[in-house]
Amino acid sequence: MGRHGRAAEGSVLLAGRYRLVEPVGRGGMAEVWCAQDVSLGRLVAVKLLDRVPFAGPHQGTPRDDAAGTTGERIWQEARYAARLVHPNVVQIYDVAADGDRIFLIMELVPGRNLSAVLDRQGPPAPSQVADLGAQAARALAAAHAAGVVHGDVKPANLLLTDDGVLKLTDFGIARRLGPATSGHPARAVLGTAGYLAPELALGHPPSRASDLYALGCVLYELSTGQRPFEADTATALFQRHLHESPTPPRRLQPGISAELEQAILRLLAKEPDIRPADAARVADALEIIARSRSTSVTANEPADAAQGSPAHAPARAGRARHRAKTPTRPSLAPLHRWLGWGTGRPSSS
Template sequence: MSGEGELVAGRYRLSDRVGRGGMGVVWRAHDERLDRVVAVKELRTDHGDDDTAHEAALERAMREGRVAARLRHPHAVTVHDVVTHGHTPFLVMEFLPSRSLSALVADRGPLPAEEVAVLGAQVASALAAAHAEGIVHRDVKPGNVLVTDDGTTKIADFGISRADGEGTITDRGVIAGTPAYLSPEAADSGRVGPPSDVFSLGATLYFAIEGVPPFGDTGNTIALLVRIAHAQPAPPRNAGPLAELLLAMLRRDPDERPTMRQVRELLTAVAEGRSASVPRAHPRTRLLPVGAARRLPRRAAVTGLVAGALVAVGMALGAALNTDRSLGEAAAQPAASKCEAELRVTNRWPGGYQGEVVVKPGSGGVVGWEVRWSLPEGHRVSDVWNGTPTRLGDDLRVRDAGWNAAVRQGSATAFGFVASTSPEADSVDEVGGSLACVPG
């Protein structure tokens, strides 16, 4: 680790630390050759004598330098140089007196929608230029959005970016990006493109307005990735004129999201007080046709990316279900307001599994619903999406999430969960079938 006053590469005199993150330490420094203040990022290589780790860090630095050389934009932090010092790679960047968006929200709380539109338009302009150059940022998040006192905003840290013809850290099977701001396709398969940056920017702006990411920020990374891969975000409450655009940016299907160029134009329109017409999605809604329950992938939502982590950290993620609950309460309802619920296990792993419950209304549809069942011995629910869970003793009740309360006749909706099982628990093979569904 370098220290204050050290001269890096015979040119950059380190002054004081101004930031620290997973990728390394950022210093304020003086370029003694050009007599200017710069920011120097010392990339982490704290892996002892692991030559492979050192090579990976150097590769990351070189990649960020090459990507930065292709992108010069007033709202992207400029990388001036890539140097090595004592076998440690350093990135030399423009110094921008600023605070990250995450620090700004921590200090002020959720920001007004109009202010978020202004800073979002600046970031979107830089990302649109990057996409035009074949560059995908891959880690758009509040910590990488820098805001100066005069409102100038820049996107930083292209360290895990991918440009056409460049390799990427994920070529080695490592998740690239910050979990709370990953797109569904990144959480599910790791395959990303420009629409993934659109989603991540939408999640970042959602955080700026609501104070929390669209899928929460639980400490359980695996459960969070499963939720991102399969759930719908809660509609923003404070977004005002940005609400429709944010939901469009957060669409699950990458092909249905607006392009970054469209996002820039729409954010600019909102910032200037003009009307913004959000591009319509294809007719894909949260309600599903009867008999066509949403099919979740048979593999784990993060198969190939975190399946090994499930075993390595022994994470118990959820809870299981007992299907011998009587349907008497539901059967006692008038025919016009009945509903049915069907459970199926969509994934399983040692010590846990993932399930989906499809809710179908009777004739006339329903406005509001609640699914009830008893938990088998040794099963525990830890995460539910697209529903509101309540536990009463051994009984679990999941109500609608509000936005999916009304289900038309001939349609269906669904919620999902992850579950954990103890070694003595009933077999997961016994989970599945009809559950009690109470309308209203």
């Protein structure tokens, strides 16, 4: 095996059970492979670490400040992600070691991450952006309910399956919610600078609010094709997150609805207390936006569409059948209350 675990197809068997098939991605200190579980006869994903010192589960408790070795973090990722069983979270099956290599065995997700989707296709339609955001928010709601802050929400960690299901992955710098993550400065800034909440740039620990800020950055990028802030260095990027307001998304992409724009800007509020407090409510709001956008063509069709010459009767009948099958456009009143339209301030949840 080479430095990054590369080998001829089928020639490496990890822990006597997982046969590496082909690499599917690389990031940080690990490479992800498609592998065959020869015991159960199924394909899995194997996150294979570079050779680094690590503490196994019987070699001491990994530090909760997320500043331990890469090996410690992989055990942490396994523990935290294993708590989550949710359709929008990549399932962790096991963690194991083979000699001096440690690896995670995970659900194999057929598809691409959102970073690759953006590179290949550009920004999705606004209704799809809202739908993807709702799925990501559901994943965060499940993590937060389990007492876990993800800490590194970004397009590369959001996998889109071939049938449109979004799955959150990579809990390598995740943390427990509680006293250890509130009110005490972190030892180091961890995460990806382009998606880092302002308070994290000041050294505060990650929280539900910082996860939601990162989600706002992801939605901004999906909507416009660019991140809210760009800079040549991480330090300069931190300063922009701290002190500058992003360009409103509709100035860059006029097709975005006012509701989607305001939802994104709420998530990008500088002060954590001004952001939504509950990822589940964010998901509810984004689902309303997605449904309202996806049904807007039918809902706005002229009332006299059924009138006209007999020659157009088949087409009119087809449109009538389509309207009968299309869900009624949802009321935007709850969404507008959540955004604070007409009330002067947004809902706190």
